[in-house]
Amino acid sequence: MEEPDLPRLTDEAVALVLHALLLCNGVTAELLTKLLPLGAAAVQGILPRPAAAAVQTSAGIGAGLVTCSNGRWQVSALGYSTAREVLASHGLLSDQF
Amino acid sequence: MPTPTAAVESSQPSPRPTPLWEVVALADFQLPRALDPAAVRKRWGTVKQVLGLRRTEAPAPVRLEADLQALPPARLASLVPPIDWTPAARALDAAIGDWPAAEPPVRFLIGPPHASHADILRRWAVMHGALTVAAPAPGAVLAGGESWLAAWQAATQATGVHSPRCWVLPALERCYLRHANGLGLIRRLLWLALSGRLGPGLIGCDSWAWTYLQHVWDLPQVGAYTVQGFDGHRLTAHLANCADPDPDGRLPRFCNACSSTQVLPDLDQIARGDFTVSSQPKQLAARCRGNPGIARLYWQARLRVEPEDGRAAEAADDGAEARAPGDQNPAAGLAER
Numbered sequence: 001m002e003e004p005d006l007p008r009l010t011d012e013a014v015a016l017v018l019h020a021l022l023l024c025n026g027v028t029a030e031l032l033t034k035l036l037p038l039g040a041a042a043v044q045g046i047l048p049r050p051a052a053a054a055v056q057t058s059a060g061i062g063a064g065l066v067t068c069s070n071g072r073w074q075v076s077a078l079g080y081s082t083a084r085e086v087l088a089s090h091g092l093l094s095d096q097f
Numbered sequence: 098m099p100t101p102t103a104a105v106e107s108s109q110p111s112p113r114p115t116p117l118w119e120v121v122a123l124a125d126f127q128l129p130r131a132l133d134p135a136a137v138r139k140r141w142g143t144v145k146q147v148l149g150l151r152r153t154e155a156p157a158p159v160r161l162e163a164d165l166q167a168l169p170p171a172r173l174a175s176l177v178p179p180i181d182w183t184p185a186a187r188a189l190d191a192a193i194g195d196w197p198a199a200e201p202p203v204r205f206l207i208g209p210p211h212a213s214h215a216d217i218l219r220r221w222a223v224m225h226g227a228l229t230v231a232a233p234a235p236g237a238v239l240a241g242g243e244s245w246l247a248a249w250q251a252a253t254q255a256t257g258v259h260s261p262r263c264w265v266l267p268a269l270e271r272c273y274l275r276h277a278n279g280l281g282l283i284r285r286l287l288w289l290a291l292s293g294r295l296g297p298g299l300i301g302c303d304s305w306a307w308t309y310l311q312h313v314w315d316l317p318q319v320g321a322y323t324v325q326g327f328d329g330h331r332l333t334a335h336l337a338n339c340a341d342p343d344p345d346g347r348l349p350r351f352c353n354a355c356s357s358t359q360v361l362p363d364l365d366q367i368a369r370g371d372f373t374v375s376s377q378p379k380q381l382a383a384r385c386r387g388n389p390g391i392a393r394l395y396w397q398a399r400l401r402v403e404p405e406d407g408r409a410a411e412a413a414d415d416g417a418e419a420r421a422p423g424d425q426n427p428a429a430g431l432a433e434r
Contacts, residue, residue: 022305025210025270031235035275077211077394081384093312095304097126097209097323097386 013038014061015090017046018075018083021066026074047073117334118184119325120192123207123318129328131383165354165401175341176349177397180389182213185324186221189299192322197263197297203290205269205321209304211390212324215267218301227263227299228252232271233282239274242282246289253295264298270306283310291317326387329379334370335389336378336396337361353377354401 016036021027027035032043046061047068065079075083087094168176193204208214222229232238233245253264266272272286273279289295302310304323310316327335342348342364351361353375362372385392 020275022210022303023270023275023309024273025268025303025306027235027274031274034239075210077391078398080210080388080391081386093308095209095308097128097304097326097388 012090013042014046015086015092017043017061018066019087019092021073021075022083022087026072028071029073032073115331116188117331117338118188120185120188120206120322121325122192123205123321123323125325126323127326127328127387129326129379129382129387131380164404166404168400168402172402173397173400176400177336177393178339178341180213180339180393182217182220183224185217186224188324189217189221189322190224193299201291201317201320202293202297203295203320204299205307205317206299206301207304207307207321207323208301209386209388211394212388213390214301214303214324217324218265218267218299221299222265222267225263227265230264230266230298232266232268235274238272238279238282239276241278242272242286246282246285249295250289262296264296265301266298267301268303269300269310270303273306273310275309280313284314287314287316324389327382327385327389327392328387329374329382332382332389332392333361333372333374333378334367336393337364337367 016038017032020032020035024031024035029040029043029047032038033040036043038046047066048061065076065082066073067076068074084094189206196204206214206218208217219229221227230249233242237245269283273283290298290300307316307321325331336351337348340348340351340361346364348361348364350359352359358375360375360377366372381392381395385395
């Protein structure tokens with residue numbers, strides 16, 4: 001089994017989305033646009049398309065790293081370790097667990 | 098898949114009376130120690146030199162992962178069922194002792210993602226007949242949550258100030274959304290709760306939200322608890338205990354997919370607490386940072402079964418057998434025969 005890959009472009013926007021998902025333990029894409037300085041198009045470009053679960057968007061988060069249930073996006077259990085590494089590489093606040 | 102190093106399988110037996118589920122003060126949480134494969138190989142090499150043993154090449158894998166098959170969903174569900182959080186709720190009871198008689202009036206249960214702190218508190222609420230308070234809807238949080246908080250206060254007052262009913266707020270992380278109005282709501286909520294105006298209560302909070310809120314304010318450390326991390330010992334016992342035994346009461350054999358060495362001990366060894374912890378659960382525990390919820394999903398994703406290729410007689414003799422992850426990679430493959 002392969003763990004989810006690191007996002008191809010681990011830019012600040014991707015890290016901010018992952019951070020917001022972890023800090024709130026999952027939110028909808030619509031809420032992300034209200035909580036982050038990112039427009040709807042940018043958020044949609046970063047989140048994978050639920051219908052194309054195996055496809056990683058060119059600029060965003062690989063499917064498997066996050067999951068979507070009833071419209072609520074969350075860092076997946078198997079992607080958690082990778083997401084943590086992404087956030088640590090950006091020097092973002094992390095938990096102590 | 099990395100080549101197995103069977104020698105590092107035999108670590109010291111570790112009889113330990115510590116309970117599987119333990120709720121501890123937040124400051125006492127311990128991450129499982131990661132094994133350093135290079136250090137383990139070096140130590141083993143030194144031992145072999147001292148004993149005069151010849152260095153040998155690593156054995157070839159018994160089975161390639163590609164040769165193994167996925168388990169049928171029903172069999173997988175019986176080997177790795179959902180975690181029952183009731184023992185964790187009982188462990189919380191033990192940790193909080195004589196609360197709510199003792200101060201402070203509010204206690205916190207902090208947990209990392211996928212470790213189900215909210216489920217533990219919901220289970221605790223059912224066990225004790227406590228009022229479970231659902232988090233406000235996101236729109237209400239962004240609006241400041243006044244009506245939500247007012248409704249809660251009204252419900253608390255209705256229960257009577259002389260015998261207030263315990264309440265549980267399972268998911269504080271859903272009450273702020275890292276928004277100015279949400280933070281204002283949390284500030285008012287915590288002031289009310291910590292001053293005792295809401296009566297005795299338990300608050301669950303995700304570890305990331307807790308760290309963020311701690312960064313914003315000085316949250317109380319007294320009265321904050323968490324489930325102790327699952328190290329290799331705890332994880333071994335947990336994985337063995339939760340798997341459905343065979344009709345004859347025996348645990349299916351879980352073996353390393355590469356080396357065929359047994360990964361989980363027998364149930365009677367587990368019951369005695371006297372068993373050797375193999376390297377795979379240790380590595381899995383370290384990889385998952387002691388999080389049993391995540392470890393369970395890794396374990397489930399790695400289980401494989403031997404194909405039916407004429408081993409029926411052997412299977413009948415041995416019962417079911419499953420294979421464990423490789424030494425270097427805690428998520429390398431399991432098989433059941």
